[in-house]
Amino acid sequence: MSLRTAVIPQAIIVNTKPTAKTSKPSPKLGILKEARSEINSKTKAIIPFKAPKRVDEFEEKAPQVCADIGVGFECSIVGQFNPPAFDEGCVSAVREAAKELGYSHMDIVSGAGHDACWINDIAPTAMIMCPCEDGLSHNEAEEIHPEWATAGANVLFQAVVETAEIVE
Numbered sequence: 001m002s003l004r005t006a007v008i009p010q011a012i013i014v015n016t017k018p019t020a021k022t023s024k025p026s027p028k029l030g031i032l033k034e035a036r037s038e039i040n041s042k043t044k045a046i047i048p049f050k051a052p053k054r055v056d057e058f059e060e061k062a063p064q065v066c067a068d069i070g071v072g073f074e075c076s077i078v079g080q081f082n083p084p085a086f087d088e089g090c091v092s093a094v095r096e097a098a099k100e101l102g103y104s105h106m107d108i109v110s111g112a113g114h115d116a117c118w119i120n121d122i123a124p125t126a127m128i129m130c131p132c133e134d135g136l137s138h139n140e141a142e143e144i145h146p147e148w149a150t151a152g153a154n155v156l157f158q159a160v161v162e163t164a165e166i167v168e
Contacts, residue, residue: 046078083109084117089163090126097158103151126159128152 049055059075066073091107098105108129110117116127130152133143 081113081117084120086116086120086126087124090124090159093159093163094126094128094155097155097162101151101154101158103155128155128159 047058049058055077062075063073095105095107110127110129114127116125119125130144130148133145136142
C-alpha cells in the first residue's frame, strides 16, 4: 500500500482547479474510503463538473498527473445532468423585471442541478442568479455583496407582481 495513493485526488485537483480569477467552475471533491481506520490501496474520488469541457480537460490531464506521482488512473462518468429549458413566460418576466429596475442582466445556462431544474418538470419556472465576487460560486469562498442579493430579491418581487393574477 502506498500513502501516495491517498493523496492522488488532491494532486489531480491542484492541477485542474481554476482560480477564482478565471471565473470558471471549481470542482468539488469527495473522497470515499473503503474502511474507516485505514488508508486503502485504492482511493475513489467523486468530482462533479459543471461544464463538459472541464471533464475533457480532466480526462486529458489527470492520467499524466497520476503517472508523475506513480499511481494508476481510471475514470468513469457515473451521472450526467443536462440543464432544462425554463418556462419562457417566467424567463421573460424575470428579464423584463431586471430591465425595468435598471439592472444588468444576461441569459445563462446552469447545469448545477438547482431545485428549480426539478420543479420545472411540474410547474413553470425560471431562475435568478446574482453575481458573486470574482465570479466564484458553489464554493466555500463564495462571497456576495448585500446590494447584489437585494437586487436579485427586487427582480423576483417585480416579476411575481407583474405575473400575479387577482383571484376573487
